[in-house]
Amino acid sequence: QVQPVESGGGLVQAGGSLRVSCTASGRSFSSSSVGWFRLAPGKQSEFLASISSSGHDTYLSHSILGRFTISRDSANHTVYLQMNDVNSEDTAVYHCVTSRVGYIGTNIRDYDSWGQGTQVTVSS
Numbered sequence: 705q706v707q708p709v710e711s712g713g714g715l716v717q718a719g720g721s722l723r724v725s726c727t728a729s730g731r732s733f734s735s736s737s738v739g740w741f742r743l744a745p746g747k748q749s750e751f752l753a754s755i756s757s758s759g760h761d762t763y764l765s766h767s768i769l770g771r772f773t774i775s776r777d778s779a780n781h782t783v784y785l786q787m788n789d790v791n792s793e794d795t796a797v798y799h800c801v802t803s804r805v806g807y808i809g810t811n812i813r814d815y816d817s818w819g820q821g822t823q824v825t826v827s828s
Contacts, residue, residue: 725783737806739815798824
């Protein structure tokens with residue numbers, strides 16, 4: 705089973721940029737689609753973006769269009785979420801999820817594995 709691990713979170717000023725990463729070892733990660741969700745205190749988990757195993761297909765939530773992008777470095781088994789022009793609403797724990805069957809939709813229950821998350825805090 706793929707076990708994704710997130711990194712790259714931290715404190716960032718409003719208007720700034722941050723890139724979080726998701727990686728996992730093994731061939732299964734390379735053949736899995738990957739998604740990003742975030743969980744803020746008192747809120748439900750929110751789908752942000754997803755990318756197919758090949759990296760050719762991506763899906764972004766309307767709420768982050770124009771500010772966030774998702775990309776994949778297959779050689780290094782890593783998926784990135786680039787966050788630009790962040791604001792206080794982006795403060796959350798960011799989780800990476802994977803799907804062995806290539807799911808890239810918005811329903812978190814249709815993904816196989818979760819990472820433990822990385823905290824992103826936006827300061828004003």
